[in-house]
Amino acid sequence: MLTLDSLSRHYGDHSVLRDISLTVPDGQLLCVVGPSGCGKSTLLRTIAGLLPAHEGTVTVDDTPVSGVPDRLAVVFQDYGRSLFPWLTVRENVALPLRRRGLGRAERRGEAERILERVGLAGAARRHPWQLSGGMQQRVAIARALVCRPSLLLMDEPFGSLDAQTREDLEDLLLEVHRTDGATIVFVTHDIDESVYVGDRVVVLSPGPGSRVLLDLPVGLPGPRDQIGTRGLPEFVALRAQVGRAVRSGAGEVS
Known part of the structure; x- marks a missing residue:
């Protein structure tokens, strides 16, 4: 590899x-x-x-x-700066899927799937600044995993x-x-x-x-x-x- x-x-x-x-x-x-x-x-x-x-x-x-x-995906230590505060958690996670040409419904479904997997199914509509540090890092991990690197x-x-x-x-x-x-x-x-x-x-x-x-x-x-x-x-x-x-x-x- x-x-x-x-x-x-x-x-x-x-x-x-x-x-x-x-x-x-x-x-x-x-x-x-x-x-x-x-x-x-x-x-x-x-x-x-x-x-x-x-x-x-x-x-x-x-x-x-x-x-x-x-x-390839990267997860940084400074997770707070790597998330967009004006986007919801679901929108942050789904963002990389735009480059792959997925439709809005498919992006949303993939983001919700991976959020459930990292234990954040209930936080999809919240914004990063509403979450604890650990939850923000889970969002960053979910965003890295959503493209199946x-x-x-x-x-x-x-x-x-x-x-x-x-x-x-x-x-x-x-x-x-x-x-x-x-x-x-x-x-x-x-x-x-x-x-x-x-x-x-x-x-x-x-x-x-x-x-x-x-x-x-x-x-x-x-x-x-x-x-x-x-x-x-x-x-x-x-x-x-x-x-x-x-x-x-x-x-x-x-």
């Missing part, structure tokens, strides 16, 4: 990403972890075709990325939410992944979250010139749940392994 081959990006003389090579198979949920400022968001935007690679290539479905690929990019989407809402949305993500089978690249700075939701965790080093420090398959049994999974010895061991990689990377530049 996704291949990064010796990907590098810089701003003038400042190196952000250096020689990143990854292959993400179809249907995998890949978590990318690293400290603030290491280039996680830049990596995601380069995969999405929103920023050009300066060296190396990004390939999606065997096609080099030169713009935003078809059947084959590649979903998520940039620290739960980072600003309270702990309970964050856990609820982590479980929603796992349900969506299990049902839809989309390939997902999920950026987070939270080590526990990366191990809980991921099929695989990649740790980036601190900048400048971030590179891959660890590429770790997770392999926890499913279905996962917030209490049982986090109490497993395997979970604790994987979390420690990711934590050591993050700390060793920080030590390299300290």
Whole structure:
């Protein structure tokens, strides 16, 4: 589904990403972890075709990325700014379907279907500013899912939410992944979250010139749940392994 081959990006003389090579198979949920400022968001935007690679290539479905690929969706951390406050929740979710030429009734039906799926069936006629932060992020996720993307990019989407809402949305993500089978690249700075939701965790080093420090398959049994999974010895061991990689990377530049 996704291949990064010796990907590098810089701003003038400042190196952000250096020689990143990854292959993400179809249907995998890949978590990318690293400290603030290491280039996680830049990596995601380069995969999405929103920023050009300066060296190396990004390939999606065997096609080099030169713009935003078809059947790709992005969920940003700043969900409040990504929703249109003058549109209803249903209208926000249905908006991407206009590009596909669907009629008004079909757009409405698809939006209502996905809103029910993310637990917002009763909020369709409300506006984003009438919702809590967690509900707004569910709207943003619904808008990303309504086009049935084959590649979903998520940039620290739960980072600003309270702990309970964050856990609820982590479980929603796992349900969506299990049902839809989309390939997902999920950026987070939270080590526990990366191990809980991921099929695989990649740790980036601190900048400048971030590179891959660890590429770790997770392999926890499913279905996962917030209490049982986090109490497993395997979970604790994987979390420690990711934590050591993050700390060793920080030590390299300290």
